[in-house]
Amino acid sequence: MVNNMLVNRRLVSVIMSIYSEPIEWIKESINSILNQTFTDFEFIIINDNPSRKENTELLKDYLQKDKRIQVIENKENIGLTKSLNKGVKIAKGKYIARMDADDISLLQRLKKQFDFMESNKDYIVCGSQISYFGDKIKSYSNWTYEDNNELKSQLVLNSCFAHPSVMIRKSVLFDNNIFYDENFKQAQDYKLWSDLSSYGKFYNIQEVLLKYRLSNQQVSKTKGTSQNKNGNRIRKGYIATILPKNIISIIENESLNLNNLKEIKEYLKTANLSKLLSNNIIFVIYLSINKNSLITLFYYFLSGDFFNNITTPGNILRVIENCILPNRKPSRL
Structure with a gap:
């Protein structure tokens, strides 16, 4: 069931799924979106753990605080891929921005990505540089390329975007019937970039616009084997379009x-x-x-x-x- 449906179309639809992340992390993530300098957005939050009372209570509280929030209560746990598709399919925005329940968007993230997409009509996905925080911080280089050709070359190896940093032109999804592939419970973002790669240009703003939390709860930590297998499948399919x-x-x-x-x-x-x-x-x-x-x-x-x-x-x-x-x-x- 979708609560608090907005009548007016927003320019950006922010989509986030929550599961069992610590409540304080979820609050930080939600607040980082609600406090954006760009305000013309709807915030679609999918609760993929309906049996967790803390999730339901938290989202009920936020629904009363901000009318831009919509909540989708899954009847049961269906996983991230299907949850994201539910959010995408009800999104009213011209653009879709991804967010994860344990990360933090910097204040001008949506404004800078929106301005870029409005000024560059041939670009269909815009990400950004990220900074890391949380458990076991290491020294990471800026692995996110800027240029379209560099980004698509990166797809031969792995994902070319930090998933929760992206903004997507919604029309390219609906016009070409492209959504997150539900055959991929992990690496669904990598598959989406591979599927979208021939429909327009990619770009990464070379500025940190998202703080990416490192924790032992991440998919790459808990389901690394499945993620690697999916990555190999995607890599094989992408290379087959090139050679x-x-x-x-x-x-x-x-x-x-x-x-x-x-x-x-x-x-x-x-x-x-x-x-x-x-x-x-x-x-x-x-x-x-x-x-x-x-x-x-x-x-x-x-x-x-x-x-x-x-x-x-x-x-x-x-x-x-x-x-x-x-x-x-x-x-x-």
Whole structure:
């Protein structure tokens, strides 16, 4: 049931699903949206844990405080993907902004993203840089690229946006019948960016507009295996839209080896692909080579391919591990 339905159309629909996050975290997240300098929005909050009384009581309180809030009470837990789709399908805004129940949006987030989308009609998704807080803070570089081509090259490896930082042009979803793929309980955002990649441009504002909480409750911590499997499925499908079938058949060969890698590199030299995209494809192939091999590792360094990952030392380490660890399975596409 949807409560407090707004009659007037808002420019932005903010969508957030809550489950079992600490109540104080949920409050911080909600307040960070309600306190935005941009005020013309509706805030759709889906309660995906209806048996938790604290959720119901908290949302009831907020409904009385701010008329921009709508609450969807799921009858039972249906998961994040389906919950987000419920919110998207009732959204009245021109744009859809995502928010998570444990993160904090900075005050001018919605205004800056709205202004960008209004001024750049050919862009369909706009994210931002993020800062980290919470458990086990490490030093993270700015992994979110800015340029459309860079972002879509990143999709060969993983998601190119921080999910709770994005604003999406709603018309591209409804006009093309694209929603979160409910076959993916995890990595649903990665799948959405892959599905949207051919319909318009991507952009990341190079300014921190969201504080991203690190905690042991996150999907990547609790369901990492499923997320990795889904990531491989999405990666395979995305690469299949870029490369010809004969090259895809080589990559998917369970006996993928160094000679195959060299063959694919020769093809990439003649393909009309960006250097970053080609480099990312080569990196994925190194991780997919089936036979652990010191020869492959020597080639990685002697050919200069490792220079492509010089700014991401973790990727170099992953190639080394795939080549030398005797029981390590390759990251098959």
